[in-house]
Amino acid sequence: MARWRYVLSEALGGLRRNLLMSFAVILSVTVSLTLLGAGLLLSEQVDLATDDWTGRVEVSIFLCDDRTCPAITTEQRQRLQQDLEAQPVVAEVFYESKREAYDRFTRLFADQPTLVEAIDVATLPASFRVKLENPALFGVIREQFAAYPGVEEIVDQRDVLNQFLRFTTLVRNGALGVALIQLLAAGVLIANTIRVAAYARREQTAIMKLVGASNWYVRLPFVLEGIIAGALGAAVSWGVLYAAVPRVTRDLAREVELLPFIGVDQVIAVAPIMLAAGVGIAALSSLAALRRFIHV
């Protein structure tokens, strides 16, 4: 008990003694972990969007429902389906009724009730969803079926998705890359801070070693000092993401209606990873800093 009190008071004392340095460490951890968290959340976003889209639909053939063009007749629809199935570049065809389109939409945007409320079963068009043997052959489909009666529009949905994914992946990789560099910089800063702290207390440390204090007992206050700073940085950066990300995705969801977006749940899910990264880098760099200093 007394030992833990000593370790903790030494660690906090160290942080207080060198307030400016502690602040720099916390700030640097905050910046790197904010980027790390943002990168991870972007990954989540990509996964969420990809899960929803990939392996489902490559080409959508939206059908007329009297709102933009005369509604497709049952006969026209059956012919369209037969011709689609007969077309060699088509691997798979399935029909999505207005009802199914509506159900999928409500599921996709379950966390955005206002969006769901604005829509009813009649709003969304029915469609054929077509999977191609080779997605590059989209042109064939467009040429053959665009003029069919009752076809409103043919959309290669991969275009939309790919653009979004390419952009998101780029941003994510950038964020993770910079986060990694920042995290390294934070580690160096922590190591340096701990070295300064250990130097400031070198007399005490030397005496402790000479009277036979165990190695962990000599080191722990310094490591804990680093860990506290790392954990504080993680907490602040997580707070930033918690405040900002749901707001941003809510705005985005309003602009981009076709995609599901991450929300508070995903931000909460990355908290342990960020904490582990902050504490981990702090512990590692503190120990590395002490390796030379407090040996013998």
Place this chain on the structure above:
Amino acid sequence: MIRLEGVTKTFRRGRDGEVTALDDVSVEVTKGEFVFVVGPSGSGKSTLMRLLTREQRPDDGEVWVAGKNLRRLRSWKVPLLRREIGYVYQDFKLLPTKSVRENVSFALEVIGRRRSEIRERVPEVLELVGLTEKSDAMPHELSGGQQQRVSVARAFVNNPRLLLADEPTGNLDPGTSVEIMKLLDRINRTGTTVVMATHDQAIVDSMRRRVVELEEGRVVRDQSRGVYGYGG
């Protein structure tokens, strides 16, 4: 208590210079002895002391302290070795922000002794070194001799089997030095082995204890009830 067998230790100096601090040194100290290690600066006294606490390791030869072979001692066990050794420095090495009592308590706290034990033991030791009245004083309020007595108290508070003193009177005037020597003598009489490195001729001559003399890293004399030097 201590056994050195053929101990050699060299240090690199500069680019290709090598200094032999100890050269094939063999010494044995039995339990309860009082031994002076004498010799001019650079003769290897300090290196010898540092080998005994495993601050340094020999290049060659064996070092045994308190039944432990220091060559084979795992590094995580070094703290346990040092709990059996009290160490007194020439420059006292007291923590300036702690009082006399706290400086002594510190040595017990950091090895995880119980509070109740610390409360009992620290006043005993402060009484032994005659500083009961100065318990709450800060180191800078004390004279050199008093500070060294605090340092001795700290070294002895854990009841070590071995007390090492590296030039403990080096910063003190002759009168104060005698006080410290009386203190070390009393500690020795409790059964604690004392090894003291010094070049204080008057003290060695007056104590008439065993003298091990080093010169350029070699033992040139090992004499029970000796004096500092033949030629003076």
